[in-house]
Amino acid sequence: MALISCGIDFGTSNSSVAIANDGQISLVPVEAAHVTIPSALFFRRVDNKAFYGRTAISLFFDRQDGRFMRSLKRVLGTSLMKQGTLVNGASMNFSTIISSFLKHIKDKADAVANQEIDHVVMGRPVHFVDNDPEADVRAQAELLAIAQRIGFKHIEFQFEPIAAAFAHEARISGEKLAIVADLGGGTSDFTVIKLSNQYVHKPDRSSDILANTGIRVGGNDFDKELSLAAIMPELGFRSTYGPKNLEVPLKPYVDLAEWSKVNFLYTPKIIMQVRQLLHQSHDKKRYGRLLKVLEDETGHTLLAAAEGTKIALSSQAEHNATFDFIEDGFFIPVKRELFEKSIEDDVEKIAASARQCLQLAGVRNEAIDLVILTGGSTEVQSIQTAFKNLFPNAAIADENKLSSVGLGLAYDSDYKFGQRTKRVSQV
Known part of the structure; x- marks a missing residue:
């Protein structure tokens, strides 16, 4: 058996x-x-x-x-x-x-x-x-x-x-020299490897694997940067309060833009602090939206709208992100240029990790025959552009x-x- x-x-x-x-x-x-x-x-x-x-x-x-x-x-x-x-x-x-x-x-x-x-x-x-x-x-x-x-x-x-x-x-x-780019929600990982259908049953592949690199940057980080750039300002991000024109605390916004931290915001202490600052806010309409999200515990809904906007901007130049759960008729128009600007640093970190993998493998960009793209984050236009620029002579496999x-x-x-x-x- x-x-x-x-x-x-x-x-x-x-x-x-x-x-x-x-x-x-x-x-x-x-x-x-x-x-x-x-x-x-x-x-x-x-x-x-x-x-x-x-x-x-x-x-x-x-x-x-x-x-x-x-x-x-x-x-x-x-x-x-x-x-x-x-x-x-x-x-x-x-x-x-x-x-x-x-x-x-x-x-x-x-x-x-x-x-x-x-x-x-x-x-x-x-x-x-x-x-x-x-x-x-x-x-x-x-x-x-x-x-x-x-x-x-x-x-x-x-x-x-x-x-x-x-x-x-x-x-x-035949044999192909490939780089695999696995861009998921939490990490981006790379491998330079020699591939062939003749190698499928080799018991030891260690000689074919030339290098591995990885970085803790992925699609969730894109959601976060997009949220902070396009959505959170409409909830009072970087607005001011009080007679000294102090900036409102940024931590609730940063945590609200990260999937793994949203649930930790729904505490009586944090909600009370936001409620107290609302009285001194210079932008009560927008800052009041933050309070409503925390009181209604709709942070994940907010982030889902950011994720949906990211996905839409992979094929559209502009997208209207809808937030009816905060206010009737409330939406934010977001352009792809703003999204791509917000993730520029993340895209460069990902590209740098790919270049490091090549360096560790001891091969030049031009030697790569095949780029294997996997993970949902490879749908992002600026990611695709970055890899086409890095490997202009390579075939792309992304099924x-x-x-x-x-x-x-x-x-x-x-x-x-x-x-x-x-x-x-x-x-």
Whole structure:
């Protein structure tokens, strides 16, 4: 009986799982017919039952009573893992929360396999946390413990850009020198790798992988910069108050523009501070909108509008971002130029990490035959322009943007577990 293994791509924004069964690789439908699921949870207040993905998002935006969470991957390796958070009035640690989400995905894979899967390759960014090796080691250890907690017995890890390369390799004839750009919600990761359909079953790929780099910048950062540049000024960002014309505190706005920090703003202390400053505000209409968002706990709705604007501006020159949940008829026109200006520094950091990967690999831009773009953030026009400028002679492969990492991890699980089992049985 062939060993069945799987690969799990736990992403900041979206997640997927694929199964390897005797060399056959297939993505698992994880939410209805969808092979990707938003990395989101909603705990319903009445019974604390957890809902996942699109269902969780729908319940939240339908204003159901409960606790909504996104971008949980960014908590790994940070102090928040130990602190935990309040869920419907009770403390819950993030290990329990992430385990709940990943167990939901594992259950889907087990059902398709018609057995409990013990073997998994978990995807991981090149760096969970930038410039902090101890936090990076801690983050992988936390993810390992979670994988064990939900029932996996044999666990390996693979860098996400390498997995994306494996997903494309079966279709590559001859040898190609490729750079993989995996731009997700929380991180941007790069690998320079030699690919060929002749290498698919090589037991050791270490000589083909020339370099890896990564940076903790991704689509969530684009949402944040766009929100601060275009949306938050209409909520009083950088307005003034009092006789000394002091600038209002910026921290609530900065936290309100980051998915993983929104829920920490809904405290009586913060709301009282904003309410008190409103009396002294020089722009009561706009600053009052901030208070309403905090009182109504609609920060995630606000950020979703920023994310929707980002997505719209990938194909449109201008978009009207609607905020009827704050005021009837309230919208903000946002131009692509403003968005691209707001993320210039982030795009340059991403490009610099790609250049560093080339430097570590010891290859020139012109030597790259293929650029593999994966992750939703590669849809952004300025990102596409940056990579076309970096690699003007290379072919671009950008199919299966949201599922290629999950597919590649399953290919890798077949290399690591399935092929190993076959080799042992033949001895």
